Amino acid sequence: MKQIFPILYVIFLMINIVAGLILSCYPMFNMGINTVVICVAALFSYWVNKGSFKSAFTISLAFIIPLFTLIEFIMGLLMPSQLEDNWGIIAILCLMAFNGCLIYAIAKRSANQVKNKPSQDCKSS
Numbered sequence: 001m002k003q004i005f006p007i008l009y010v011i012f013l014m015i016n017i018v019a020g021l022i023l024s025c026y027p028m029f030n031m032g033i034n035t036v037v038i039c040v041a042a043l044f045s046y047w048v049n050k051g052s053f054k055s056a057f058t059i060s061l062a063f064i065i066p067l068f069t070l071i072e073f074i075m076g077l078l079m080p081s082q083l084e085d086n087w088g089i090i091a092i093l094c095l096m097a098f099n100g101c102l103i104y105a106i107a108k109r110s111a112n113q114v115k116n117k118p119s120q121d122c123k124s125s
Contacts, residue, residue, distance in 0.1 A: 005049065005062075009042035027081035033089065034076040040096055041069035047103055053110045061103065068099050 016038060020031025048061045072092045079088025 005045050006042065009038060009045065013038045013042075026077075029081040029083070030076055030079065033079070033092065034073055037069060037072045037076055037092060037096075041065060041072075044099060044103060047107075051103075051107055051110070053106060054113070057106045057110060061106065064102070065099065068095055071095065 013035065016031060016034050020026050020028060020034075044065050045062075048058060048065065051058075053061070072095050075088050075092055080086055083089070
């Protein structure tokens with residue numbers, strides 16, 4: 001499963017770019033925002049897959065990251081194609097920041113649990 005996520009993000013990125021170039025109802029501004037959303041999600045997914053998280057954290061983040069990416073992508077599709085007074089960009093940035101903070105907090109928690117884990121060398125009698 002770890003090997004399939006990068007391939008899926010590359011496929012979604014290519015589909016997004018081709019759709020933005022072909023469809024007249026998909027503005028270039030929105031295509032650019034959604035390209036950034038897909039790239040950031042790929043980086044977050046890479047961070048989770050390469051990190052030394054506990055398996056429960058990795059599994060739950062494997063569901064949370066694509067869910068947030070889908071929400072951000074839909075917001076990117078439906079938002080107005082202008083930078084000024086665009087609440088969609090603010091909402092997407094807030095979701096990305098929340099996602100990044102969640103991954104960072106889980107990384108710190110996993111690192112602390114590994115550091116504080118008692119050694120298995122001592123046998124109690």
